[in-house]
Amino acid sequence: MNVLIVGSIGLDTIETPFGVQKDILGGSGVHASVSCSFFSPTALVGLAGEDFPQEYVDFLTGKGVSTQGLIRQKGARTFRWSGYYEYDMNQAHTRDTQLNALARFNPVLSGEQKKMPYVFMANLDPEIQLKVLDQLDSPKLVAADTMDFWINGKRDALVEVVKRVDLMLLNEGEIRQFMQTPNIPLAARKMIELGAKAVVVKKGEHGALFFNSRHFFAVPSYPQESFKDPTGAGDSFAGGLIGYLGKSNDLGEANIRKALVCGSVMASFNIEDFSLGRLKTLTHKEIHNRFGEFKKFCHFDELTADLAV
Amino acid sequence: MNVLIVGSIGLDTIETPFGVQKDILGGSGVHASVSCSFFSPTALVGLAGEDFPQEYVDFLTGKGVSTQGLIRQKGARTFRWSGYYEYDMNQAHTRDTQLNALARFNPVLSGEQKKMPYVFMANLDPEIQLKVLDQLDSPKLVAADTMDFWINGKRDALVEVVKRVDLMLLNEGEIRQFMQTPNIPLAARKMIELGAKAVVVKKGEHGALFFNSRHFFAVPSYPQESFKDPTGAGDSFAGGLIGYLGKSNDLGEANIRKALVCGSVMASFNIEDFSLGRLKTLTHKEIHNRFGEFKKFCHFDELTADLAV
Numbered sequence: 001m002n003v004l005i006v007g008s009i010g011l012d013t014i015e016t017p018f019g020v021q022k023d024i025l026g027g028s029g030v031h032a033s034v035s036c037s038f039f040s041p042t043a044l045v046g047l048a049g050e051d052f053p054q055e056y057v058d059f060l061t062g063k064g065v066s067t068q069g070l071i072r073q074k075g076a077r078t079f080r081w082s083g084y085y086e087y088d089m090n091q092a093h094t095r096d097t098q099l100n101a102l103a104r105f106n107p108v109l110s111g112e113q114k115k116m117p118y119v120f121m122a123n124l125d126p127e128i129q130l131k132v133l134d135q136l137d138s139p140k141l142v143a144a145d146t147m148d149f150w151i152n153g154k155r156d157a158l159v160e161v162v163k164r165v166d167l168m169l170l171n172e173g174e175i176r177q178f179m180q181t182p183n184i185p186l187a188a189r190k191m192i193e194l195g196a197k198a199v200v201v202k203k204g205e206h207g208a209l210f211f212n213s214r215h216f217f218a219v220p221s222y223p224q225e226s227f228k229d230p231t232g233a234g235d236s237f238a239g240g241l242i243g244y245l246g247k248s249n250d251l252g253e254a255n256i257r258k259a260l261v262c263g264s265v266m267a268s269f270n271i272e273d274f275s276l277g278r279l280k281t282l283t284h285k286e287i288h289n290r291f292g293e294f295k296k297f298c299h300f301d302e303l304t305a306d307l308a309v
Numbered sequence: 310m311n312v313l314i315v316g317s318i319g320l321d322t323i324e325t326p327f328g329v330q331k332d333i334l335g336g337s338g339v340h341a342s343v344s345c346s347f348f349s350p351t352a353l354v355g356l357a358g359e360d361f362p363q364e365y366v367d368f369l370t371g372k373g374v375s376t377q378g379l380i381r382q383k384g385a386r387t388f389r390w391s392g393y394y395e396y397d398m399n400q401a402h403t404r405d406t407q408l409n410a411l412a413r414f415n416p417v418l419s420g421e422q423k424k425m426p427y428v429f430m431a432n433l434d435p436e437i438q439l440k441v442l443d444q445l446d447s448p449k450l451v452a453a454d455t456m457d458f459w460i461n462g463k464r465d466a467l468v469e470v471v472k473r474v475d476l477m478l479l480n481e482g483e484i485r486q487f488m489q490t491p492n493i494p495l496a497a498r499k500m501i502e503l504g505a506k507a508v509v510v511k512k513g514e515h516g517a518l519f520f521n522s523r524h525f526f527a528v529p530s531y532p533q534e535s536f537k538d539p540t541g542a543g544d545s546f547a548g549g550l551i552g553y554l555g556k557s558n559d560l561g562e563a564n565i566r567k568a569l570v571c572g573s574v575m576a577s578f579n580i581e582d583f584s585l586g587r588l589k590t591l592t593h594k595e596i597h598n599r600f601g602e603f604k605k606f607c608h609f610d611e612l613t614a615d616l617a618v
Contacts, residue, residue, distance in 0.1 A: 182399075
């Protein structure tokens, strides 16, 4: 194992223009760890309920995800999210959220988990994220995600997370809200001034932006026509990113860029089917080929000509 | 002259969080032709009113834009647009539109104008765009822009324009509306099936996408913190694009990509000040440097490692 993922384990009920699916495998930790598992040996830490189906645990183990840290809490049901997407699938609409077991989630890491060099803390209560950080034994890189609920409700704890992690991931609406400016580059600079070492702004169909105090990098999203369910795309992005970093063990700028493209590649596959459907059949060759497509559609040559008219 | 721009000449009254400016130089033809003039000798065809200030004509001529085709209609006032942007400057809100002289615009090209190899028809009534197309004498490339008003009101004429030009530019909302799908890659494919040879989707702060039947290219926008007024950004984009094509006279895919980056570069300068303010002082060295910045922040290396875990 060299990547630790801490996040939610869920059962989702999702409606999109392409159908409805009930109690399907979901949760930020699940999407991130399966995506990550294509690149690095991955351990998932999360809390399910006793109703969490064994076949889903088997699927995770089958993908090489260590589920030693996936606890099924007796007497509790699994976290459930129910939502729908309209024809413009950029915006999720929540119908119902039942925290269930997740409300009691208080991750206690094993000796092996504490020593993992690469860590991704998916969207969780920032106070829980801080408790995870306290348990880590000199990791090489820790990344964290969050959501609007914590930006509004636990700002101080979240600011502490931002200062302590190496890479903060947010979507564009969240960073605008958090830094109180609609201008994303300005919001990213403010977050760096607040103490973030690096910021990744996830923009869904518009790709993602990376900012630190010295560098800026823009990666587009894949021109995806086969778009069935956007749930978990951001966590798949994070999983591909941290998984590639874990595999290559290189935190140079050039390698971080490749990791970000791997994130965009994995998100593009995630949305091709409901739940983890597409990742069930995904191969390394397909990942390689799609990375190659990204390389082609982002490339342009230097401007060599003298511009004088 | 080797680029012909046909578009509106206007006086804009604009309010943004950074101030209010009254009756400033604007119009799609003006933004596009000044942007284009940094790359190619440019001729502007458009109709102003008799109140159009001589200093604005002098500014255009000073930039090397031929204003032989800029007519000041006697007895008519210049086209006026008044609008405001809220703090999130992605969306323009119209307060007032007075077509004035523009309502009578019926461009009659001179012999020289008809023979220009590169042509951009900015947003205009598609019936007028068709009349311009009828007058052109075997141009190498014609690009056209449009807006929601014509998509709703003159769909048939607009479809005819789409079929006849080489490059159709629209913003993301417009192509979604025109092709009746929220999925941009799908909308672009539908537009190509409708007969478009190539489509550029302008996405403001999210950059632009190029589609034809064989290629896809994504260019981001510049991470712009110095953002004062977005008016005319799309036309500056088109001006930089057609201007670079006119200068290089190369319609190969690699060169079209460079032209699209030039478009994004010019749009990024346009928004730094009200009206054409920033383009007054802009130099070729600054354009070159910003292109170099784009090159840097879009680059990533090939994925060479074997991905097997």
